[in-house]
Amino acid sequence: MYGINNYKNELNIAEEVNIGRVIEKTNYIYTIADSNYEFKKAETVSNLKSNEVFVGDFVEYTLFDDYNLITSVKPRLNSVTKKASYAAKSFHEAENEQLLAANVDQLFVLIAADQRFTLSKFERYVFTFQQDNIDMHVLISKGDFEDLAEDIKQKILSVYPNFKVTVFSNLREESLIDIKKLFLKDKTSLLIGASGAGKSTLINNLLNDYKMNTNEVRIDGKGKHTTTTTKMFYSDNLKSYIIDSPGFKTISTTRDIDKSVLFEDIQKLSLDCKFNDCTHTHEPKCAVLNAIENGEMSEAYYKRYKENLRVAKGQLRHEQRKKVK
Numbered sequence: 001m002y003g004i005n006n007y008k009n010e011l012n013i014a015e016e017v018n019i020g021r022v023i024e025k026t027n028y029i030y031t032i033a034d035s036n037y038e039f040k041k042a043e044t045v046s047n048l049k050s051n052e053v054f055v056g057d058f059v060e061y062t063l064f065d066d067y068n069l070i071t072s073v074k075p076r077l078n079s080v081t082k083k084a085s086y087a088a089k090s091f092h093e094a095e096n097e098q099l100l101a102a103n104v105d106q107l108f109v110l111i112a113a114d115q116r117f118t119l120s121k122f123e124r125y126v127f128t129f130q131q132d133n134i135d136m137h138v139l140i141s142k143g144d145f146e147d148l149a150e151d152i153k154q155k156i157l158s159v160y161p162n163f164k165v166t167v168f169s170n171l172r173e174e175s176l177i178d179i180k181k182l183f184l185k186d187k188t189s190l191l192i193g194a195s196g197a198g199k200s201t202l203i204n205n206l207l208n209d210y211k212m213n214t215n216e217v218r219i220d221g222k223g224k225h226t227t228t229t230t231k232m233f234y235s236d237n238l239k240s241y242i243i244d245s246p247g248f249k250t251i252s253t254t255r256d257i258d259k260s261v262l263f264e265d266i267q268k269l270s271l272d273c274k275f276n277d278c279t280h281t282h283e284p285k286c287a288v289l290n291a292i293e294n295g296e297m298s299e300a301y302y303k304r305y306k307e308n309l310r311v312a313k314g315q316l317r318h319e320q321r322k323k324v325k
């Protein structure tokens with residue numbers, strides 16, 4: 001329940017230890033779920049700072065007088081983060097990474113069909129969020145804008161044919177049936193996406209039986225309600241835990257980016273290049289250029305690789321200039 005029993009087994013935590021899962025956080029009050037699907041309000045002990053406990057965390061808690069105290073946060077299997085959206089106050093201030101949720105098995109990134117789309121945006125999402133133990137999907141929402149949705153899907157698949165991309169519309173029941181199949185039983189998923197991408201509407205559709213209610217959809221597509229807190233829901237029919245998170249404007253990360261997430265094919269091939277420091281641009285006996293020549297690697301994929309290198313170099317120069325100032 002709430003993954004608590006599995007987690008206890010995996011970490012060899014004794015049966016009698018009280019472990020809860022944080023499902024919501026408002027100011028200093030947490031809602032935790034226990035393994036019997038009961039919800040409890042809890043606060044943290046004084047030496048545990050509120051920014052150290054987050055939705056998705058497994059926590060140890062104890063009943064103290066008549067309220068629950070979270071005494072420790074258990075080790076995270078992973079955490080999903082992005083660069084904090086507030087601007088750093090000065091050049092010298094370290095840029096902060098903000099936690100979106102902890103212990104996530106599946107990640108669904110919503111991209112609305114009527115949003116401006118570029119492959120760089122998609123790549124930035126993947127570089128920021130992809131991790132080995134997270135099953136990542138892109139969901140193109142508002143698929144009722146059929147041509148726009150199909151165009152985004154094709155743009156992604158023409159370069160990254162193996163990426164998991166699914167189009168859906170909250171207004172179309174058949175597409176919601178397909179979406180429901182993606183959510184794994186007993187697993188925790190996190191929905192993220194730009195503000196207004198349709199996360200909350202999707203969660204409503206996943207939690208309740210689908211009810212067509214077009215009155216709730218404004219013609220201009222602007223949200224009438226915005227999600228401001230991160231919250232975990234349990235879907236009884238999917239037997240799955242789903243975390244809704246506040247919409248964002250832009251995405252980036254301060255962590256080191258692992259390009260192999262998308263360009264592993266190039267990294268593997270480069271082991272066969274004649275020169276160790278091959279730039280795969282003009283060198284003789286370059287395995288990458290050969291693969292393109294033979295049609296084993298697409299030109300489009302190689303172009304994205306070079307574009308990402310170019311952007312990374314630009315960023316590096318920018319960082320260095322900032323340090324000099």
Ligand SMILES: Nc1nc2c(ncn2[C@@H]2O[C@H](COP(=O)(O)OP(=O)(O)OP(=O)(O)O)[C@@H](O)[C@H]2O)c(=O)[nH]1
Pocket residue numbers: 141142143144168169170171193194195196197198199200201202216217218221222223224225226227228245246247248
């Ligand atoms: N055309 C169309 N509109 C949709 C669809 N899904 C949601 N909307 C509308 O888009 C707006 C935003 O939807 P929300 O579900 O609130 O978006 P959100 O991602 O939760 O937004 P934040 O709370 O700001 O993060 C609302 O007016 C919805 O009615 C869809 O599939 N098609």
Ligand SMILES: [Zn+2]
Pocket residue numbers: 270273274278279280281283285286287288289
């Ligand atoms: Zn090469």
